Amino acid sequence: MDFKLSKTHLLQQEMYRKFAENEVKPLAEEMDETEVYNLDLLAKMHKYGLMGIPYSKEYGGVGGDYLSYALCMEEVSKVDGSTGITISVHTSLCCSCIDSFGTEEQKQKFLRPLIDGSKTGCFGLTEPNAGSDAAGQQTTAVYDAETDEYIINGGKIFTTNSGFADTNICFALTDKKLGTKGISAFVVPLKDEEGNAYPGVTVSENIKRMGIRAASNCEVSYENVRVPAANRLGKEGAGFKIAMKALDGGRIGIAAQCVGLAQGALNEAMAYVKERKQFGRPISAFQTTQFKLADMQTKIDAARLMTWRAACIKDAGENYGPAAAMAKLFASDMANNVCREAVQLMGGYGYCREYPVERALRDAKITEIYEGTSEVMKMVISGAMKVNAK
Amino acid sequence: MKIVVCIKQVPDTNEVKLDPKTNRLIRDGVPSIINHDDKAGIEAALQLKERVGGTVTVVCMGPPQADVALREALAMGCDDAYLLSAREFGGSDTCATAIIISSALKKIGYDIVFTGRQAIDGDTAQVGPQIAENLGIPQVSYTEELIDVTDETITVKRQYEDRYHIIEAPLPCLLTAIQELAEPRYMHAGGIIDAYAKDITVWGFEDLKDVINPDHIGLMGSPTKVVTSFGKMPKGAGTKLEVTPEEAVEAIIAKMEERHII
Numbered sequence: 010m011d012f013k014l015s016k017t018h019l020l021q022q023e024m025y026r027k028f029a030e031n032e033v034k035p036l037a038e039e040m041d042e043t044e045v046y047n048l049d050l051l052a053k054m055h056k057y058g059l060m061g062i063p064y065s066k067e068y069g070g071v072g073g074d075y076l077s078y079a080l081c082m083e084e085v086s087k088v089d090g091s092t093g094i095t096i097s098v099h100t101s102l103c104c105s106c107i108d109s110f111g112t113e114e115q116k117q118k119f120l121r122p123l124i125d126g127s128k129t130g131c132f133g134l135t136e137p138n139a140g141s142d143a144a145g146q147q148t149t150a151v152y153d154a155e156t157d158e159y160i161i162n163g164g165k166i167f168t169t170n171s172g173f174a175d176t177n178i179c180f181a182l183t184d185k186k187l188g189t190k191g192i193s194a195f196v197v198p199l200k201d202e203e204g205n206a207y208p209g210v211t212v213s214e215n216i217k218r219m220g221i222r223a224a225s226n227c228e229v230s231y232e233n234v235r236v237p238a239a240n241r242l243g244k245e246g247a248g249f250k251i252a253m254k255a256l257d258g259g260r261i262g263i264a265a266q267c268v269g270l271a272q273g274a275l276n277e278a279m280a281y282v283k284e285r286k287q288f289g290r291p292i293s294a295f296q297t298t299q300f301k302l303a304d305m306q307t308k309i310d311a312a313r314l315m316t317w318r319a320a321c322i323k324d325a326g327e328n329y330g331p332a333a334a335m336a337k338l339f340a341s342d343m344a345n346n347v348c349r350e351a352v353q354l355m356g357g358y359g360y361c362r363e364y365p366v367e368r369a370l371r372d373a374k375i376t377e378i379y380e381g382t383s384e385v386m387k388m389v390i391s392g393a394m395k396v397n398a399k
Numbered sequence: 400m401k402i403v404v405c406i407k408q409v410p411d412t413n414e415v416k417l418d419p420k421t422n423r424l425i426r427d428g429v430p431s432i433i434n435h436d437d438k439a440g441i442e443a444a445l446q447l448k449e450r451v452g453g454t455v456t457v458v459c460m461g462p463p464q465a466d467v468a469l470r471e472a473l474a475m476g477c478d479d480a481y482l483l484s485a486r487e488f489g490g491s492d493t494c495a496t497a498i499i500i501s502s503a504l505k506k507i508g509y510d511i512v513f514t515g516r517q518a519i520d521g522d523t524a525q526v527g528p529q530i531a532e533n534l535g536i537p538q539v540s541y542t543e544e545l546i547d548v549t550d551e552t553i554t555v556k557r558q559y560e561d562r563y564h565i566i567e568a569p570l571p572c573l574l575t576a577i578q579e580l581a582e583p584r585y586m587h588a589g590g591i592i593d594a595y596a597k598d599i600t601v602w603g604f605e606d607l608k609d610v611i612n613p614d615h616i617g618l619m620g621s622p623t624k625v626v627t628s629f630g631k632m633p634k635g636a637g638t639k640l641e642v643t644p645e646e647a648v649e650a651i652i653a654k655m656e657e658r659h660i661i
């Protein structure tokens with residue numbers, strides 16, 4: 010067992026850290042205030058490979074692994090949670106579906122532009138009436154034999170990146186009678202070649218939220234949207250499996266986002282307690298402060314190790330689902346606690362928008378909800394433990 | 400066009416501390432980076448390659464750990480890398496360093512050589528010019544902008560104390576880069592993976608033996624002998640006067656006269 014990062018990983022970590030510090034951090038506060046993601050920044054992330062890390066060079070990706078991707082997620086999330094989720098949804102929810110389940114032709118056509126820097130992706134599973142119970146999909150896709158197309162009708166909610174994304178993975182029922190086996194996955198363009206809305210697709214305004222406010226997060230509705238049958242990923246009925254697989258991997262990214270949010274908040278608090286004087290000395294001189302920071306760092310490290318372990322299991326090609334769920338469950342709880350303590354350590358100033366820990370605390374909350382709530386994580390973990398099996 | 404960039408790995412600090420006992424730089428625990436001017440040289444070289452084609456080679460003399468500086472340069476887009484590393488090279492001063500690097504350059508070949516103007520740790524600004532002298536090629540120091548390049552010449556803007564010089568030099572030639580020359584790009588994430596898949600050529604003394612005189616390198620071959628080195632003495636607290644501007648002028652002039660400065 011070796012807990013050391015390889016040289017390649019260390020150099021990547023350094024690069025992601027510099028990129029985050031120099032490019033993302035200066036924009037984070039403004040993006041949060043305006044609730045608009047900076048598209049020049051997005052273009053820069055594409056340019057330097059941040060949007061295609063765990064994908065093969067054969068298709069224009071970076072050729073890194075999931076651990077590399079987790080390192081990137083941590084570094085960007087240290088300075089901005091919204092940037093973390095923007096990368097995560099594109100990488101581990103959208104691209105992974107095509108990478109894992111697409112044919113060679115689909116990979117060339119859909120995956121390549123997503124990871125070589127020209128397009129951005131999103132993932133539409135959640136519907137107003139199908140959240141944790143994702144099997145309760147109501148969006149339908151009806152096959153039209155005459156044109157060899159599917160006609161999609163329905164609506165998705167909370168589709169991250171949809172405000173600017175080009176490519177969406179949409180899940181829809183091809184057979185209502187079959188339950189989860191009746192769900193199929195489709196690559197649906199959100200824009201046509203000219204950059205206008207794809208016929209039948211409507212993307213709402215950004216949904217007003219508590220945190221990760223810079224991320225684009227909208228409702229996407231489909232009205233007689235026609236896509237070629239060649240856009241279906243896997244067989245008819247394979248959609249639910251595809252979604253669950255993507256979310257398993259996505260959770261590693263979210264766990265890394267949590268580690269980043271927490272470490273970023275801790276770093277801010279550390280700098281602050283050394284400067285801030287009360288009762289005639291820096292508040293870092295109080296043992297309660299020292300012990301609190303020691304506890305925070307310990308929990309961050311534990312979450313980081315769980316995250317890296319899940320990534321390594323995935324990279325080794327083994328069953329990583331339960332490890333990823335545990336990493337996300339623990340890390341999201343940790344991030345909420347650590348960010349809250351960071352605000353506490355900084356007193357009234359920590360509560361002000363001028364200081365980034367306030368944003369980190371708001372951003373941290375969503376990590377217990379998206380890509381499966383903490384309760385859903387416990388279902389996954391206890392299921393793998395076979396707690397309820399005879 | 401064959402472009403070569405000489406890069407030095409330096410401690411990441413502008414405030415290099417000296418060990419009070421040995422008077423040597425304390426390098427332990429200080430992360431290493433590519434010297435800032437040299438990084439600007441890499442960027443300028445890559446931009447030049449994008450403009451006129453060719454290859455960019457990076458060369459570094461240093462201990463085996465300097466490998467990471469070369470990997471970084473490769474990840475930015477350089478094509479190949481040489482590490483000059485040997486026990487015999489240790490303790491080289493600027494003169495010996497330039498001899499070693501120029502010997503390697505003779506073997507590697509070049510049309511344009513970039514060095515930084517100066518290294519943030521040694522700070523002598525001597526190595527670049529000495530390399531050019533050893534190779535017998537023209538040099539332009541303080542290069543701030545590459546204006547034009549043809550197969551035979553390069554035209555650059557050179558920063559000078561109170562003006563700029565526009566200089567045209569025949570190729571091959573050596574340019575010493577200042578930070579203003581170019582804003583370095585980030586490494587590309589995929590470039591990092593490629594950088595570690597590539598081989599870095601490591602040349603020791605044996606590999607340069609035929610072009611290098613062993614008496615001119617290393618500690619023994621270095622004409623510079625460091626007698627003593629020391630940090631700056633901290634200045635005293637100074638005197639603060641709460642006076643009007645007129646009174647301040649009087650007081651300052653009186654002090655300068657008292658010290659025979661004026």
Ligand SMILES: Cc1cc2nc3c(=O)[nH]c(=O)nc-3n(C[C@H](O)[C@H](O)[C@H](O)COP(=O)(O)OP(=O)(O)OC[C@H]3O[C@@H](n4cnc5c(N)ncnc54)[C@H](O)[C@@H]3O)c2cc1C
Pocket residue numbers: 098132133134135137139140141142166167168169170218221226375378379380381382383384385
């Ligand atoms: C900012 C943001 C971004 C998102 N991005 C995306 C995206 O890109 N793509 C996408 O498809 N979705 C996305 N989502 C949706 C997200 O994954 C869902 O919100 C999440 O899965 C929870 O679903 P829900 O909101 O319908 O809550 P519900 O499922 O209604 O859950 C409400 C509460 O009930 C609990 N609960 C539900 N069932 C059980 C049970 N059986 N036992 C115990 N407790 C239970 C839940 O844990 C939760 O606490 C995003 C959401 C947000 C807010």
Ligand SMILES: Cc1cc2nc3c(=O)[nH]c(=O)nc-3n(C[C@H](O)[C@H](O)[C@H](O)COP(=O)(O)OP(=O)(O)OC[C@H]3O[C@@H](n4cnc5c(N)ncnc54)[C@H](O)[C@@H]3O)c2cc1C
Pocket residue numbers: 405406407408434436437458459460461489490491492493494496497500513514515516517518519520521522523524525526527618621623624625
């Ligand atoms: C282990 C060690 C021992 C030393 N011992 C002595 C000593 O005993 N006596 C002494 O006088 N000095 C000694 N030095 C200092 C050494 O001579 C200088 O650091 C070196 O010659 C470069 O000079 P500089 O830093 O002033 O670089 P400058 O001349 O300021 O550098 C200008 C440019 O030259 C190029 N360059 C410089 N060094 C290198 C390099 N190594 N590889 C590639 N390109 C380079 C870079 O492009 C740089 O930007 C020692 C240094 C080291 C690391």
